[in-house]
Amino acid sequence: xxxxxxxxxxxxxxxxxxxxxxxxxxxxxxxxxxxxxxxxxxxxxxxxxxxxxxxxxxxxxxxxxxxxxxxxxxxxxxxxxxxxxxxxxxxxxxxxxxxxxxxxxxxxxxxxxxxxxxxxxxxxxxxxxxxxxxxxxxxxxxxxxxxxxxxxxxxxxxxxxxxxxxxxxxxxxxxxxxxxxxxxxxxxxxxxxxxxxxxxxxxxxxxxxxxxxxxxxxxxxxxxxxxxxxxxxxxxxxxxxxxxxxxxxxxxxxxxxxxxxxxxxxxxxxxxxxxxxxxxxxxxxxxxxxxxxxxxxxxxxxxxxxxxxxxxxxxxxxxxxxxxxxxxxxxxxxxxxxxxxxxxxxxxxxxxxxxxxxxxxxxxxxxxxxxxxxxxxxxxxxxxxxxxxxxxxxxxxxxxxxxxxxxxxxxxxxxxxxxxxx
Amino acid sequence: xxxxxxxxxxxxxxxxxxxxxxxxxxxxxxxxxxxxxxxxxxxxxxxxxxxxxxxxxxxxxxxxxxxxxxxxxxxxxxxxxxxxxxxxxxxxxxxxxxxxxxxxxxxxxxxxxxxxxxxxxxxxxxxxxxxxxxxxxxxxxxxxxxxxxxxxxxxxxxxxxxxxxxxxxxxxxxxxxxxxxxxxxxxxxxxxxxxxxxxxxxxxxxxxxxxxxxxxxxxxxxxxxxxxxxxxxxxxxxxxxxxxxxxxxxxxxxxxxxxxxxxxxxxxxxxxxxxxxxxxxxxxxxxxxxxxxxxxxxxxxxxxxxxxxxxxxxxxxxxxxxxxxxxxxxxxxxxxxxxxxxxxxxxxxxxxxxxxxxxxxxxxxxxxxxxxxxxxxxxxxxxxxxxxxxxxxxxxxxxxxxxxxxxxxxxxxxxxxxxxxx
Numbered sequence: 001x002x003x004x005x006x007x008x009x010x011x012x013x014x015x016x017x018x019x020x021x022x023x024x025x026x027x028x029x030x031x032x033x034x035x036x037x038x039x040x041x042x043x044x045x046x047x048x049x050x051x052x053x054x055x056x057x058x059x060x061x062x063x064x065x066x067x068x069x070x071x072x073x074x075x076x077x078x079x080x081x082x083x084x085x086x087x088x089x090x091x092x093x094x095x096x097x098x099x100x101x102x103x104x105x106x107x108x109x110x111x112x113x114x115x116x117x118x119x120x121x122x123x124x125x126x127x128x129x130x131x132x133x134x135x136x137x138x139x140x141x142x143x144x145x146x147x148x149x150x151x152x153x154x155x156x157x158x159x160x161x162x163x164x165x166x167x168x169x170x171x172x173x174x175x176x177x178x179x180x181x182x183x184x185x186x187x188x189x190x191x192x193x194x195x196x197x198x199x200x201x202x203x204x205x206x207x208x209x210x211x212x213x214x215x216x217x218x219x220x221x222x223x224x225x226x227x228x229x230x231x232x233x234x235x236x237x238x239x240x241x242x243x244x245x246x247x248x249x250x251x252x253x254x255x256x257x258x259x260x261x262x263x264x265x266x267x268x269x270x271x272x273x274x275x276x277x278x279x280x281x282x283x284x285x286x287x288x289x290x291x292x293x294x295x296x297x298x299x300x301x302x303x304x305x306x307x308x309x310x311x312x313x314x315x316x317x318x319x320x321x322x323x324x325x326x327x328x329x330x331x332x333x334x335x336x337x338x339x340x341x342x343x344x345x346x347x348x349x350x351x352x353x354x355x356x357x358x359x360x361x362x363x364x365x366x367x368x369x370x371x372x373x374x375x376x377x378x379x380x381x382x383x384x385x386x387x388x389x390x391x392x393x394x395x396x397x398x399x400x401x402x403x404x405x406x407x408x409x410x411x412x413x414x415x416x417x418x419x420x421x422x
Numbered sequence: 423x424x425x426x427x428x429x430x431x432x433x434x435x436x437x438x439x440x441x442x443x444x445x446x447x448x449x450x451x452x453x454x455x456x457x458x459x460x461x462x463x464x465x466x467x468x469x470x471x472x473x474x475x476x477x478x479x480x481x482x483x484x485x486x487x488x489x490x491x492x493x494x495x496x497x498x499x500x501x502x503x504x505x506x507x508x509x510x511x512x513x514x515x516x517x518x519x520x521x522x523x524x525x526x527x528x529x530x531x532x533x534x535x536x537x538x539x540x541x542x543x544x545x546x547x548x549x550x551x552x553x554x555x556x557x558x559x560x561x562x563x564x565x566x567x568x569x570x571x572x573x574x575x576x577x578x579x580x581x582x583x584x585x586x587x588x589x590x591x592x593x594x595x596x597x598x599x600x601x602x603x604x605x606x607x608x609x610x611x612x613x614x615x616x617x618x619x620x621x622x623x624x625x626x627x628x629x630x631x632x633x634x635x636x637x638x639x640x641x642x643x644x645x646x647x648x649x650x651x652x653x654x655x656x657x658x659x660x661x662x663x664x665x666x667x668x669x670x671x672x673x674x675x676x677x678x679x680x681x682x683x684x685x686x687x688x689x690x691x692x693x694x695x696x697x698x699x700x701x702x703x704x705x706x707x708x709x710x711x712x713x714x715x716x717x718x719x720x721x722x723x724x725x726x727x728x729x730x731x732x733x734x735x736x737x738x739x740x741x742x743x744x745x746x747x748x749x750x751x752x753x754x755x756x757x758x759x760x761x762x763x764x765x766x767x768x769x770x771x772x773x774x775x776x777x778x779x780x781x782x783x784x785x786x787x788x789x790x791x792x793x794x795x796x797x798x799x800x801x802x803x804x805x806x807x808x809x810x811x812x813x814x815x816x817x818x819x820x821x822x823x824x825x826x827x828x829x830x831x832x833x834x835x836x837x838x839x840x841x842x843x844x
Contacts, residue, residue: 019761023785096784102806108795110805115787117817196637200817215618221643221818242840249842339441361835362518363445365537373530373838382843383532383834384524395539395622396643397819400834412805412822413783416795418664420671421804 003183004191011146011198013176015119018144020174022116026093032171033089033136037082039167040132040160044078050159051128058152066256070127073156081132081160084387088136091386094404095142098413108419112410116142118200120407121192122389123148123214125206128156135164135178137387141407144177146199148192150206151184158182189213196220201397205390223402226393228258228345229317230375233334233360234274235351236267242372243350244278249374250348252285256319258391259346259368259378263314263324265334271298271327279303279325287321294327314341331356338364345393346375367393367400425605426613433568433620435598437541440566442596444538448515451562454593455511459504461589462554462582466500472581473550480574488678492549495578503554503582506809510558513808516826517564520835530841534832538564540622542829543614544811545570545636547628550578557586557600559809563829566599568621570614572628573606580604611635618642623819627812645824648815650680650767651739652797655756655782656696657773658689664794665772666700671796672770674707678741680813681768681790681800685736685746687756693720693749701725701747709743716749736763753778757785764788767815768797789815789822 001009021029040047051073058068094114101111120143124130131147138145149157161180169175181188193202196219204214205225215222232250234243250261266274275298279289283305290309291299299306313324314337328334331349338347348370349360357371368378378400380388385403392398398406423431443451462469473495480490516536523533542565546552553569560567571579583602591597603610615624618641626636627647637644654672656665672683688696697720701711705727712731713721721728735746736759750756753771760769770792771782779793790800800822802810807825814820820828 022787104806108799108805112822113783215641219637221816223818239840245840245842253843361535365444366833368834368836370836371838373836373841374843376843377530377836377838377841378834383530383836384526394643395831396645397831399831400534409817409819409821411788412790412800414790414792414795414799414805416793416799418661418667419795419799420667421675421796421798 003185003187004194007181007188007191008195008198010176010179010181011119011192011195014144014146014179015198017174017177018116018119021139021144021177022095022142024142028172029093029140029142030089032139032168032173033085035167035171036132036136036164037085037089039163040078040082040085043163044075047073047078047156047159047163048075050155053155054153061152063152067152071153071156073128077129081129084129084133085136088140088387088404091140091404093140094408099410106419107417109415111413113413114405114408115411117407117409119144119146119198121146121148121199121202121220123189123192123202123204123206123210125150125210128153128160130205131157131160131180132164133387134389135161137389137404137407139168139173139177141404143407146179146181146192148181148189154182154184190217193217194219203389221397223392223394223397225390226345227317227343228260229263229315229341229343230259230261230346230348231263231265231338231342232261232348232350232375233265233328233331233338234267234270235331235349235353235356236269237352238270238274238350239352240270240274240277243274244281246348246350246372246374247278248281248285250376251323252282252287252321253374253376255321259375260319261323261348261375262317263326263341265337266325266327267334268294268327268329271295275299275325276302279306282323285321287323290322290324292326295325317343331359335360335363342366343393345391346370346378348373348375367391425607425609426616429603429610429613430617430620432598432601432603433541433614433617436566436568436601437620439596439599440538440541443561443566443599444517444564446564450594451515451564452511454590454595455507455558455561457589457593458554458558458586459507459511461585462500462504462507465585466497469495469500469578469581469585470497472577475577476575483574485574489548489574493575493578495550499551503551506551506555507558510562510809510826513562513826515562516830521832528841529839531837533835535835536827536830537833539829539831541566541568541620543568543570543621543624543642545611545614545624545626545628545632547572547632548575550575550582552627553579553582553602554586555809556811557583559811559826559829561590561595561599563826565829568601568603568614570603570611576604576606612639615639616641625811643819645814645816645819647812648767649739649765650682651685651737651763651765652681652683652768652770653685653687653760653764654683654770654772654797655687655750655753655760656689656692657753657771657775657778658691659774660692660696660772661774662692662696662699665696666703668770668772668794668796669700670703670707672798673745674704674709674743675796675798677743681797682741683745683770683797684739685748685763687759688747688749689756690716690749690751693717697721697747698724701728704745707743709745712744712746714748717747739765753781757782760786765815767813768792768800770795770797789813
């Protein structure tokens with residue numbers, strides 16, 4: 001059997017399962033999720049053993065320390081996966097929710113009901129917990145799921161998916177509700193992307209290379225989870241200690257992720273007051289600054305880890321403790337900079353001025369716009385969705401953190417008592 | 423300049439316009455739509471003259487009478503376009519609507535705000551009124567629009583788009599808010615489909631061939647407007663006169679459209695009572711029946727325009743006065759038939775039984791599910807959206823009639839007072 005036919009057979013089985021899943025009551029889906037959570041914890045040592053095979057191979061392959069760290073499954077992380085599944089079980093079932101039923105002039109009652117999408121494909125890199133997070137969300141929302149993880153996590157992902165599937169099926173889920181693609185052959189990705197008759201939407205989570213391949217080759221709709229080149233704008237008159245705390249958090253709490261700040265924009269009128277103290281604090285946590293001319297002028301005597309920013313710095317997603325800083329003359333200049341260089345991911349303003357806060361909220365085009373808070377909150381757990389598939393940077397269907405509702409579509413439902421069209 | 427570069431230049435101009443459009447107040451957008459409506463009516467005779475060029479060319483090309491009929495712009499139809507624009511002007515602005523603002527434990531307030539998608543591309547066939555309908559919806563929802571109509575309507579579409587653009591720009595819309603692709607070169611479609619950096623979503627409205635080309639070649643997301651193989655199921659115990667009126671309406675009121683019924687499913691227990699009278703009425707309006715064995719048995723003595731259905735009839739979108747009829751033993755058999763042969767467009771049940779009505783609503787997977795009403799209501803005007811871009815058969819973003827909300831995406835908005843992530 002060709003690789004295409006092999007994968008197609010699995011995808012067809014998941015599609016069949018999805019049709020049954022779509023009709024399952026929440027009670028059964030929740031029971032399955034809780035059984036999956038218990039099974040992960042019960043089989044914690046088996047999962048750790050399989051994970052060690054990945055870690056061993058990773059060391060031989062020369063993966064970096066941060067990558068190996070992300071790949072590691074500790075008992076605590078396994079419990080966190082279980083906790084995530086239990087949280088999703090506790091959320092309301094999105095399927096069947098009816099949105100805004102209205103009565104028309106002719107007496108028809110018209111509304112929209114949430115329904116599962118069908119089969120969700122996800123192609124992801126690195127962290128094995130994604131396997132459990134994504135499965136939980138897809139099952140809860142009545143969707144089948146086809147998972148293709150990174151080759152560096154193949155033993156871990158296979159073990160997790162195996163435990164989840166066995167527990168789910170025992171609890172009454174249709175067989176093949178989740179399918180992990182077990183070959184590490186890169187060609188499998190291309191084969192998956194051809195199966196528009198069986199996979200309703202594909203979600204790439206990973207680096208730019210992966211996303212480019214998926215957008216280029218997918219025959220089905222794609223929901224991108226792209227990079228984040230995020231800004232924080234400190235407005236004139238802002239509370240400087242609030243601004244400092246938020247900016248340090250947005251940049252330094254976890255610099256390697258997509259919702260971390262990359263460029264700080266500061267109004268000229270507050271720059272003398274704000275920048276020296278902030279830069280000093282940032283330097284103390286290991287920060288490096290690339291500043292515009294005015295920034296250099298303000299900081300040159302007090303800050304060592306300082307160099308001149310050039311055009312490439314405004315375009316850089318550093319993903320480390322490097323920060324570019326630009327002093328601007330107005331909120332308009334700040335928003336123009338964001339429009340020009342931003343990736344429409346997470347954008348924040350720190351301000352006391354209501355009108356400027358509202359302008360920023362209305363006019364800045366991004367998956368999440370923050371007022372007086374850290375861009376690091378652009379995350380499904382943090383924004384109250386209970387969990388997330390990732391952060392969509394697409395402009396259709398779902399934008400920002402994708403929770404259960406974003407894994408559903410709707411259908412119109414119409415109640416009549418004999419209406420016909422004139 | 424190559425065709426690609428030429429179209430790219432136009433698309434880039436529309437993208438620039440879209441960024442300005444996104445920020446326009448409703449008052450200005452509405453003023454522009456009303457000015458467009460007035461201009462269409464004022465220039466009615468110019469539009470008719472241009473339309474006659476299309477009709478003349480169509481006759482030489484040998485277009486069928488129904489196609490020529492659809493292509494014709496009468497003063498009444500021009501007024502209908504103007505009326506449509508005025509209706510859209512009267513609808514609330516979807517942009518800026520905030521959906522469900524919630525307060526989280528840490529005090530953050532989180533909601534989602536509707537925003538324009540950006541640039542909408544639409545590739546459509548035949549009826550020139552689509553040019554005005556689509557432009558109105560896109561402008562109102564703050565989107566730029568790139569239109570590619572059928573070559574048979576090129577004079578009409580060019581005239582309509584010209585009148586709309588001139589009136590819109592005079593009223594204050596950014597130049598190039600709408601762009602009609604004026605070449606009839608088929609290659610232009612392929613060039614458009616490559617412009618994922620400038621067109622955020624593409625909507626094909628037309629035959630299967632067009633949709634296949636678009637899905638195959640588009641680099642940007644596609645919202646399909648596919649065919650309709652729609653069923654009506656007459657349940658046991660249904661009100662037979664209601665059932666007859668609805669079935670005649672669903673099939674015969676306008677058989678050439680996607681929401682017309684193609685297959686009638688009848689419960690065995692009501693078939694003797696329902697079918698003879700319905701078939702007689704249907705025959706009187708020119709209907710032809712392809713029946714299953716039981717249908718033939720019931721109707722063979724009374725109905726002339728009757729023949730045996732084979733497998734191909736269950737798969738047929740006749741788009742004329744032909745109807746296939748199958749007698750079934752249960753709602754389960756009816757729903758299985760719909761799952762197997764339906765195109766998930768518009769599906770109806772005629773019943774008095776509440777539990778079966780609810781099962782049909784919950785379990786049938788289609789863009790619109792009707793209880794005791796005609797499938798012909800699957801239409802944006804009819805379902806109270808004010809207007810429509812068409813009827814989406816996609817499983818993401820929007821399903822069923824696409825109105826103003828379906829031309830928007832959302833962004834998360836977060837109000838804080840200094841929150842940082844732990």
